[in-house]
Amino acid sequence: MTAPKTLYDKIWDAHVVHQDDDGTCLLYIDRHLVHEVTSPQAFEGLRMAGRNVRAPGRTIAVPDHNVPTTEGREKGIENPESRIQVEALDRNARDFGIHYYPVSDIRQGIVHIVGPEQGWTLPGMTVVCGDSHTATHGAFGALAHGIGTSEVEHVLATQTLIQKKSKNMKVEITGSLPPGVTAKDITLSVIGATGTAGGTGHVIEYCGQAIRELSMEGRMTVCNMAIEGGARAGLIAPDEKTFEYVRGRPHAPKGAQWEAALAWWKTLATDEGAHFDKVVTLRAEDIAPVVTWGTSPEDVLPITGVVPAPESFAGGKAEAVRRALDYMGLTPGQRLQDVAVDTVFIGSCTNGRIEDLRAAAAILKGHRVKDGLRAMVVPGSGLVRAQAEEEGLADIFKAAGFEWRLAGCSMCLAMNPDQLSPGERCAATSNRNFEGRQGRGGRTHLMSPAMAAAAAITGRLTDVREMM
Amino acid sequence: MDKFTTLTGIAAPMPLVNIDTDMIIPKQFLKTIARTGLGKNLFDEMRYDQDGNEIADFVLNQPQYRDAEILVAGDNFGCGSSREHAPWALLDFGIRCVISTSFADIFYNNCFKNGILPVVLPADAVETLMQDARKGANARLTVDLEAQTVTASDGQTFGFEIDPFKKHCLLNGLDDIDLTLEKAAAIDRFEASAAQARPWV
Numbered sequence: 001m002t003a004p005k006t007l008y009d010k011i012w013d014a015h016v017v018h019q020d021d022d023g024t025c026l027l028y029i030d031r032h033l034v035h036e037v038t039s040p041q042a043f044e045g046l047r048m049a050g051r052n053v054r055a056p057g058r059t060i061a062v063p064d065h066n067v068p069t070t071e072g073r074e075k076g077i078e079n080p081e082s083r084i085q086v087e088a089l090d091r092n093a094r095d096f097g098i099h100y101y102p103v104s105d106i107r108q109g110i111v112h113i114v115g116p117e118q119g120w121t122l123p124g125m126t127v128v129c130g131d132s133h134t135a136t137h138g139a140f141g142a143l144a145h146g147i148g149t150s151e152v153e154h155v156l157a158t159q160t161l162i163q164k165k166s167k168n169m170k171v172e173i174t175g176s177l178p179p180g181v182t183a184k185d186i187t188l189s190v191i192g193a194t195g196t197a198g199g200t201g202h203v204i205e206y207c208g209q210a211i212r213e214l215s216m217e218g219r220m221t222v223c224n225m226a227i228e229g230g231a232r233a234g235l236i237a238p239d240e241k242t243f244e245y246v247r248g249r250p251h252a253p254k255g256a257q258w259e260a261a262l263a264w265w266k267t268l269a270t271d272e273g274a275h276f277d278k279v280v281t282l283r284a285e286d287i288a289p290v291v292t293w294g295t296s297p298e299d300v301l302p303i304t305g306v307v308p309a310p311e312s313f314a315g316g317k318a319e320a321v322r323r324a325l326d327y328m329g330l331t332p333g334q335r336l337q338d339v340a341v342d343t344v345f346i347g348s349c350t351n352g353r354i355e356d357l358r359a360a361a362a363i364l365k366g367h368r369v370k371d372g373l374r375a376m377v378v379p380g381s382g383l384v385r386a387q388a389e390e391e392g393l394a395d396i397f398k399a400a401g402f403e404w405r406l407a408g409c410s411m412c413l414a415m416n417p418d419q420l421s422p423g424e425r426c427a428a429t430s431n432r433n434f435e436g437r438q439g440r441g442g443r444t445h446l447m448s449p450a451m452a453a454a455a456a457i458t459g460r461l462t463d464v465r466e467m468m
Numbered sequence: 469m470d471k472f473t474t475l476t477g478i479a480a481p482m483p484l485v486n487i488d489t490d491m492i493i494p495k496q497f498l499k500t501i502a503r504t505g506l507g508k509n510l511f512d513e514m515r516y517d518q519d520g521n522e523i524a525d526f527v528l529n530q531p532q533y534r535d536a537e538i539l540v541a542g543d544n545f546g547c548g549s550s551r552e553h554a555p556w557a558l559l560d561f562g563i564r565c566v567i568s569t570s571f572a573d574i575f576y577n578n579c580f581k582n583g584i585l586p587v588v589l590p591a592d593a594v595e596t597l598m599q600d601a602r603k604g605a606n607a608r609l610t611v612d613l614e615a616q617t618v619t620a621s622d623g624q625t626f627g628f629e630i631d632p633f634k635k636h637c638l639l640n641g642l643d644d645i646d647l648t649l650e651k652a653a654a655i656d657r658f659e660a661s662a663a664q665a666r667p668w669v
Contacts (some may be wrong), residue, residue, distance in 0.1 A: 017651070026654070148574060157645050316543060325485070
């Protein structure tokens with residue numbers, strides 16, 4: 001009788017190639033996702049050492065960070081540095097024979113949206129990418145995490161990573177979410193409760209009724225921000241919803257292989273009595289629509305709250321809050337609902353999937369964005385965009401006064417021309433509110449797509465429940 | 469990769485908590501396809517104003533810290549993105565060691581690939597070293613990786629924990645890929661058995 005295992009333990013054990021006496025492991029990597037920003041130095045390293053990509057069939061590349069989201073981009077990128085990076089990926093994908101979705105391909109999009117959409121991401125896999133939001137793929141019960149460029153090169157050359165096992169952390173959300181509260185509110189509330197270092201050294205398994213009740217898209221939103229809680233990865237045990245999502249996707253198994261895969265996937269649940277080093281429990285009933293007020297994703301409050309005072313924080317955080325409020329142009333005691341916004345951004349690997357666009361469109365239908373406000377929707381992939389057009393969502397966005405963009409990371413990190421100006425305040429569905437993240441001096445408030453849509457209509461941070 | 473053995477140098481104090489990788493190297497500098505040359509843009513938006521002029525009171529612009537080789541930083545240093553440009557920028561500036569109570573996971577790993585030693589110490593030890601760092605060139609710190617110690621200017625010594633494998637690689641400047649390729653046969657065996665067990669992957 002073996003000791004009860006967590007989901008993380010099971011996936012880990014199935015991928016250990018070699019273990020040293022000190023516990024250092026060589027872990028096999030099933031899927032390696034690659035984008036243009038964190039890979040050029042890795043491919044260059046391979047060339048200089050005369051090495052090849054060990055498993056090109058397991059390696060999938062797509063440009064997303066730098067690409068413009070305006071029409072006509074297939075003719076070439078104006079910014080010379082961005083162009084060079086995307087062209088380098090074009091060349092590296094060709095030279096090393098890896099799967100590639102170029103800008104001209106309708107399947108192009110944000111790497112963490114493309115992977116699941118194409119069926120590359122499957123339960124029980126190890127998935128890495130030179131991008132911290134690789135945690136997204138954990139929604140499938142895959143062990144997925146970000147790596148640096150040296151590790152990208154290591155995976156390209158060896159299809160493995162040198163790893164030490166993390167600790168197990170359980171985040172349970174009991175009960176059902178109230179109306180107007182979404183996966184984004186769950187994941188932000190968890191970070192608000194644990195802090196941005198709360199998960200450091202751990203892999204989180206999200207569980208509980210509210211997680212089970214989420215769609216696959218919502219689960220991806222939750223896992224996406226595991227990194228913002230400091231965790232190496234976040235994952236959710238696969239269930240019927242997972243299998244239904246995966247079934248029939250281009251790179252999902254078919255026929256007898258599907259049956260074999262399904263049989264294994266159904267064993268991928270944490271055993272009764274398995275040990276967790278840390279447990280956090282939140283009641284879904286206690287979660288409200290939230291927004292961030294500061295410059296760290298842990299700076300989270302219900303929309304009904306007021307801007308906190310720096311003195312109410314302990315230790316070094318008080319000084320960080322003082323700095324954050326100065327940067328954000330907010331004063332303690334100010335009602336969050338009174339904060340006016342200049343811009344609304346809907347998109348990113350956190351909230352750029354079809355359900356996110358549906359949720360925003362449901363609020364926007366029959367409304368206009370506030371006069372003078374800039375609003376843009378950037379679908380997470382070309383296929384999400386096409387589906388949204390087919391469902392009439394694009395028409396709702398356009399009628400409301402939103403710009404309807406092409407797929408990419410866009411204003412989430414503002415490496416392309418989609419940026420905030422100094423002092424410009426943005427309601428964003430992305431994942432980071434760091435200083436300068438969306439453009440130097442730009443002020444970011446993170447929230448759900450429905451909340452961002454509500455803010456677009458009123459021109460201020462708004463409780464979406466009042467508009468439902 | 470350069471070896472890291474011992475380092476005696478000036479430490480710059482950065483007590484701010486949650487210093488993220490967007491602060492360390494803003495995204496506009498990620499468009500490079502090289503590993504070098506990022507030092508001038510380290511902490512760019514804290515270090516320079518909109519017109520590119522130095523902000524005088526930023527720590528690394530102060531004369532006594534321009535040659536800093538160590539950072540003593542607030543909790544959760546390096547959180548955020550996986551960009552290895554963050555350690556590349558630190559290294560290019562001349563920083564070989566960062567001391568904090570905690571580091572974000574990916575940044576921590578990235579340091580070891582670039583000959584930078586991240587040192588985790590308890591809050592009171594970091595506070596003592598922070599006080600030392602505030603004295604500028606009058607209080608050099610000594611970091612000894614072999615002995616796993618940081619010594620303050622008054623001789624007070626703090627021991628730190630480090631993974632033995634990571635320590636070994638850093639002390640010897642070893643390339644991970646070479647080490648892993650020595651296990652190529654084990655990878656071959658794994659692939660063969662995984663192809664049987666999980667042929668759909």
